[in-house]
Amino acid sequence: MKVLLVEPDFPIPPKSKNHRDFLPIGLLKLARYHRYKGDEIKLVRGNQYFPKFSPNQIKITSLFTYWANYVWESVRFYKENYPNAKVIVGGIYASLMPEHCKKSGCDEVFIGVDERAERCKPAYDLVNVDYQIIHTSRGCLRRCKFCGTWKIEPKFTYKKSIKNEVCSNRIIFYDNNLLANPYIKDILTELINAKQNGRVVYSESQCGIDGRLLTPEVAKLLKQARFLNTRIAWDHGYSQRRMIKKQIDMLVDAGYPAKDIYVFMIYNYEQDYYEMLKKLRQCKRWGVQITDCRYRPLNQTFDNYNPRERQTNEDYYIHPKWTDRQIKLFRRKVRQQNIMIRHGFSFYSKELERWGAKRREEKIYKDINNRITGYITQ
Ligand code: SF4
Known part of the structure; x- marks a missing residue:
């Protein structure tokens, strides 16, 4: 079986401390699980068409309910481009609002954590x-x-x-x-x-x-x-x-x-x-x-x-x-x-903020310099 694992194109703020280390961990675990089963997998962020990869299943993850639109867009894209594949949506939004999620046009909503x-x-x-x-x-x-x-x-x-x-x-x-x-x-x-x-x-x-x-x-x-x-x-x-x-x-x-x-x-x-x-x-x-x-x-x-x-x-x-x-x-x-x-x-x-940032930069350069000098003198 061929499985496409999709993380929709969520607008993860680049500077956010809370989201800095966000990984679609559920998809990474699913990837390993499908590999164990002998399935061929592909992981993708956003909506992309692969002419040489024709999946039987497409598993789309979801995050916050207020990012539902991004999930809906992915469902629409993959249903259009791979009409024969079964599209399943899981994750937080899917689990909290399964009825709403089903209206995206997906074939199945997966609720909760996939224990396998x-x-x-x-x-x-x-x-x-x-x-x-x-x-x-x-x-x-x-x-x-x-x-x-x-x-x-x-x-x-x-x-x-x-x-x-x-x-x-x-x-x-x-x-x-x-x-x-x-x-x-x-x-x-x-x-x-x-x-x-x-x-x-x-x-x-x-x-x-x-x-x-x-x-x-x-x-x-x-x-x-x-x-x-x-x-x-x-x-x-x-x-x-x-x-x-x-x-x-x-x-x-x-x-x-x-x-x-x-x-x-x-x-x-x-x-x-x-x-x-x-x-x-x-x-x-x-x-x-x-x-x-x-x-x-x-x-x-x-x-x-x-x-x-x-x-x-x-x-x-x-x-x-x-x-x-x-x-x-x-x-x-x-x-x-x-x-x-x-x-x-x-x-x-504002001036202090700029000065603070500059001072921090200088400190980083100084630290690097010290380290390089340390290596040279060792
Ligand atoms: S219910 Fe949620 S917010 Fe409250 S302690 Fe548990 S994880 Fe934290």
Whole structure:
């Protein structure tokens, strides 16, 4: 059998920290699974026609519901160009809105996680990346209203060890709630000792870590296991500030500089603009950065947000407690505050931002120079 695996042409923002390490991991696992079965596979991004490859099945992945249009475009393209192939759509949007997804014209909607593919190691040879992705768990113990995880993966399952999976010096964990794994301490200890090609392994968690599950011991293990870009979530009101401060303190005590800690915040949601401003100022006092996440409902099928234009609910989702202007203002304030924290400025100005970026560049050149000089003198 011939199988074409398709990642639609999603508009992944190139500078986004949240999406920087996005890989169609489900498709890579499916690729390995089909290879095991002896099938011929091809992985493609976007809509492309291959005159010499005539697939029997076309499997299209989906992501956020508000990127549904990109999935629909792919379904239309592949149905037109390969009328004899069976087109199946899976992934997040397909699982959250199967009825809507079926209207795209596909032949089948696959809901949830494909357990057969889940057992396979991703086919990394199909992509050019210097990292690997690991899930130590699926699902989540919690039931946050704004999150679709527990709807797509209702059962919380976890691994006791990942030792035999490590094959890169950089691991991105795709767990929804990494610390909820009851074996997290064992796994972190494995990472502390892990080596690839004689070098240690660095890790990151794609999602923020659940600070309510953080203990001083776990914070230390995270640091020793070389976890970078640690982010904790502050999902609710300003009244949670003491709890959040405790979590930040644990990370600082474990050795993370405050300016390298990020606090995840959902905005355009139940806390209004003024409450969110209080949270923003509190983070400034603590000297930590913010990762902001604009809320969209789980059944929103479009998002034409444009930061440079005045817009309405017809363009993108605006929560009843927010206005378009407040959303854009909040986003800008977060960005400016992050620059201040990162560079140690006491106020924000465009000139300082340019100067900070230049200084950073100079530092990088200086580091490279030092390293080269080091090699020459060795
Ligand atoms: S803790 Fe995170 S993954 Fe779990 S339900 Fe809440 S938002 Fe979703």
